[in-house]
């Protein structure tokens with residue numbers, strides 16, 4: 001009999017379009033993991049409410065993110081929308097009571113995000129939800145008994161909290177019930193802004209700083225052509241050149257990567273050659289994703305229904321967990 005596959009769980013907030021950094025740093029890896037693990041991926045719309053957002057955009061952005069994940073190779077049966085599975089919020093409430101206020105106070109991301117808010121607007125409102133959202137993350141993970149959670153370094157502390165909550169719950173209710181989720185660190189491809197390679201590629205830096213994987217090919221070419229290479233003040237390979245080599249590798253152009261790297265080492269590399277290979281690589285990488293996205297957008301209803309169905313299916317596991325948890329904590333009597 002074949003061994004049961006381990007469970008992988010990861011989630012993303014519906015914050016507009018996925019960019020090349022999201023794809024190469026996270027989503028491509030999610031798609032690859034599906035070959036080896038039982039994967040469940042969520043678009044976590046409730047999390048978006050913890051920072052200022054526009055109500056009129058939330059629904060649209062949620063579906064958009066779900067469609068973009070499908071276009072990037074996430075199987076529809078592995079994908080759910082958090083708010084379609086209300087058990088997450090119910091479990092979050094229960095777990096909040098096995099987690100001390102002091103423990104939540106240690107979360108550095110709360111402080112960072114609260115500061116970010118204050119920086120933007122000194123009267124900004126730091127919500128209770130922002131403080132509490134690591135508990136919701138723990139619920140997102142523990143409800144599916146995830147063995148592994150693919151994360152970046154910025155999420156290590158939150159995953160530790162999920163593990164602590166699982167341990168505390170198991171101890172308090174005297175049963176090894178929740179799995180202790182482990183981080184899954186894969187090759188860490190940090191993609192830098194082409195316009196400012198001192199910074200991580202991100203939408204918040206502005207239009208010219210991120211590559212839209214669903215965008216126009218000519219725009220991608222233009223962005224690569226104008227990418228900053230050497231600023232003259234770094235020792236060894238500059239961050240901009242390193243970023244271009246990373247992009248070449250990530251787009252699978254290994255032969256060009258080796259040859260151009262040899263040129264670099266000999267001091268004969270022409271940046272225009274490197275850029276032209278990177279541009280071709282990125283255009284080839286993004287084309288099938290964009291074509292699939294167009295296909296999905298031409299029949300949104302069909303794909304919405306698929307995701308609603310998969311959310312319903314995934315919900316069965318969430319319901320089972322919540323029922324068992326309610327019995328353990330004394331809310332529900334199994335005989336009732």
Ligand code: AMP
Nearest residue numbers: 021022025026152189190191192200201
């Ligand atoms: P965010 O919406 O910024 O929270 O990003 C969603 C996911 O994409 C997270 O797993 C991030 O670590 C990843 N990500 C975002 N920007 C980059 C980048 N420039 N390079 C690599 N990974 C990134």
